Amino acid sequence: MNKNEIVIKTDKLTKKFGDFVAANEITFEVYKGEIFGFLGANGAGKTTAMKMLIGISKPSFGKANIAGFDIYKETEKIKKSIGYMSQKFSLYEDLTIRENIQFFGGVYGLNDNEIVSAGNKLIDKLGLHDEADKLVGSLPLGWKQKLSFSIAILHNPKIVFLDEPTGGVDPITRRQFWDMIYEAADNGITVFVTTHYMDEAEYCHRVSIMVDGVIKALDSPEQLKKHYNAESMDEVFLMLARSAKRGE
Amino acid sequence: MKAVVLENIVKTYKTKKSTVTAVDDVSFSVEEGELFGLIGPDGAGKTSIFRILTTLLLADKGSAKVLGLDVVDDYKKIRDIVGYMPGKFSLYTDLTVEENLEFFATIFNTTIKENYDLVADIYKQLEPFKTRRAGKLSGGMKQKLALSCALIHKPKILFLDEPTTGVDPVSRKEFWEMLKRLKAQGISILVSTPYMDEAKLCDRIALIQNGKIMKIDTPQNIVNQFGKNLYAVHSEKMFNLLNDLRDYKKTESCYAFGENHHLSMKDEEYNLDEIKSYLEEKGHRRATIKKIDPGIEDCFMQLMKK
Structure with missing residues (x-):
């Protein structure tokens, strides 16, 4: 992690839907190569905030700079500098692994040569030679998630956004997935991740906890546990999220 | 009588190119009044087992009984006495909260009023939103409504397929407290989850992976058998x-x-x-x-x- 280089900076970022303030004056910074856990209860406003950060939802007011680009004026540049993966929408099941690589490589703006070389590297690394020309739909879930993460960072983005990437995945694969996250962060890619597994919150350099549209706490897991006099991040989370008033 | 008995159940799914064995010779039983957990990741075979027990799917081999009734011969009787909450939200999204509950009460020849005490605890939290369409509810609220609908005909046994998946830690905790109260009323419960930390809240659990059961026991006994420092x-x-x-x-x-x-x-x-x-x-x-x-x-x- 490089604390001298800030890749996400928000200042009072707010999103309103009518009278409802989904995200309320969110202010925080994320560093290069940091693993940043973005936590919150269902309905706390995480998805709303994330949609603004990746440039697909316009804020009501406030400022933000993502990977060096303005969140209002340079959303297309933001999209090229980030990777995104979610549990629900990951890859095209009726395309093969190689076809998915080609497709997403193209979407992320790589040229044909870059796609071939990055794709071969990816297939080597995951040991998927025998599966490369098989449909993604035939892979076990754990493999899909690992593949989908690898494709999200195929273009070596500055930031990768992961929305509950490990839901329903078996415990060993879940850890292999985190090995990949660590490695990406070591290579300087900032990882912005949401999860409902509180043990995974402990793997983050810092985490924020959102309650009712507001960031209620932001620090390293160690400091948060100290501050709230808690044994685990699970306890910290329960303490903060229990105070939620929002009627979902 | 046992609440659930499975004997050598096998279920395969065939596609043009391959055959997938989703449930591979699975046997276990659930006692009456027991809270039994099927613990395993996506693709382990949990949902197939639920669908076989709720008479929505036929096994290739083996036999299964729910409260002494055979899942093939007595399927109609089973449907009257079980409550089922599928993993995927399956209520009517364009009906309101109250209309959904009323619908499920009516098809089981009962009324909300008759069994209100059973769902009161859960439904109370939904009542402020009872005129809202089910499709417009948040994840946690949908889950509570689905449980209410599975309970409204006073089932003898509840089948809950991953009720807490994608749900935040606070709502998960509340959900398990609700299950404990239902168990106290004598309802047998078979519940599945990919969250290993929820295993210890069950009376007994089966650890399942790739269609096979790796172990069945109380959480404490399983932990005791780890056998290593x-x-x-x-x-x-x-x-x-x-x-x-x-x-x-x-x-x-x-x-x-x-x-x-x-x-x-x-x-x-x-x-x-x-x-x-x-x-x-x-x-x-x-x-x-x-x-x-x-x-x-x-x-x-x-x-x-x-």
Whole structure:
């Protein structure tokens, strides 16, 4: 992690839907190569905030700079500098692994040569030679998630956004997935991740906890546990999220 | 009488190119009044088992009974006495909260009023939103409504397929408290979950992976059978620590577990001082190693590798 280089900076970022303030004056910074856990209860406003950060939802007011680009004026540049993966929408099941690589490589703006070389590297690394020309739909879930993460960072983005990437995945694969996250962060890619597994919150350099549209706490897991006099991040989370008033 | 009995159940799905065995010779039983958990990741076969027991799917082989009734011969009777909450939200999204509940009460020849006491605890939280369409509810609220609808005909047994998946830790905790209260009323419950920390809230559990049951017992007995010392190791550089511990010659396995790594050693002799000095050589100056009790997740991972 490089604390001298800030890749996400928000200042009072707010999103309103009518009278409802989904995200309320969110202010925080994320560093290069940091693993940043973005936590919150269902309905706390995480998805709303994330949609603004990746440039697909316009804020009501406030400022933000993502990977060096303005969140209002340079959303297309933001999209090229980030990777995104979610549990629900990951890859095209009726395309093969190689076809998915080609497709997403193209979407992320790589040229044909870059796609071939990055794709071969990816297939080597995951040991998927025998599966490369098989449909993604035939892979076990754990493999899909690992593949989908690898494709999200195929273009070596500055930031990768992961929305509950490990839901329903078996415990060993879940850890292999985190090995990949660590490695990406070591290579300087900032990882912005949401999860409902509180043990995974402990793997983050810092985490924020959102309650009712507001960031209620932001620090390293160690400091948060100290501050709230808690044994685990699970306890910290329960303490903060229990105070939620929002009627979902 | 047993609440559920499965004997040698096999279920395969065929596609043009391949055959997938979703449930591979599974046998287990659930006692009446028991809270029984099927614990395993996506694709383990949990949903197929639920669908066979709720008479929505025929097994290729084997037999299954719910409260003494056969899932094939007595399927109509079974449908009257079970409550089923599928993993995928399956209520009518364009009906309101109240209309959904009323609908399910009516098709089971009862009324909300008649069994209100059973759902009151859960439904009370939904009542302020009772005129809202089900499709417009948040995840936690949908889950509560689905449980209410599964309960409104006073079933003798509840089948809950991953009721807490994708639900935040606070709502998950509340949900399990509700299950405990339902169990206290004598309802047998079969519940599945991919969250290993929920296993300890069940009376007994089956650990399931790739269609096969790896172990069935009480959570405590499963943990007791881990059969190895387990250590929690911590240092300032956790990612390096993970790799360094895995490289250590006497290490059997090392996995990240929240703020610590869990380390187990091969069956040969080892001593902790030796491990500590190895770690010091690798630059971990203030590493701590502490013996701990394994959890269900440790056991699950150990069994997966067998």
